Amino acid sequence: MEIKSIAIELIVGYFALLILTKILGKTQITQISAFDFISALILGELVGNSLYDGKTTVYQILAAISIWGSLIFITEFFTQKSRRFRHMLEGTPSLIINKGHINFKELKKNHLDLNQLQHLLRAKDVFSVRECEYALLESDGTLSVIRKPLYDMVQRQDLQLPIKAATLPLAFIVDGEIVYDNLTLAGQEDTWLLNEIKKQGFHSSKDVLYAEWEDGKTLLVQGY
Structure with a gap:
């Protein structure tokens, strides 16, 4: 089988599975049940087996993925609507x-x-x-x-300690690259970030392996 043909089928299969996973949701990634685990395996097999079958075309691969994806989607629909059907496929604790x-x-x-x-x-x-x-x-x-x-674990309310607001740690620099989405989420700017890492002895973001910010705490900076 030609390398060009294998490459085309791989690319098509890759994007088809990626789109299908986005449509079906995160359970296909986490494999939270035996049904999800089996469906994910078969989706991979549909593409894998067809790669080295010279008679299988790209359209047949897409058709197989679409049919199997539709079956999963319909099954998930009924498991959401019917508790009995959900218990039968996904099991119970x-x-x-x-x-x-x-x-x-x-x-x-x-x-x-x-x-x-x-x-x-x-x-x-x-x-x-x-x-x-x-x-x-x-x-x-x-x-x-x-x-x-x-x-049992002791909680703050058990000791009548003052409750602090929950905060979300955000990575500002990963592998020398500034994560601008997290900067925006925290309401900070890159000029402020560069000034902060310079205070800790780093000349630029390229020198930083990881930098983490959390509200009310000093910036955690680690170099290579």
């Missing part, structure tokens, strides 16, 4: 730990062993089962945990 006790039946049902459960708990900073009151195994395989009150 399983209560693995209930009131501090491990539900062995749910473990077996989800093909989860105790070592895997311990691993998932540690990922949530729970290093002992005795600290956990409830644990839900979500449809995407992650674990949601509610700690027992004795081991």
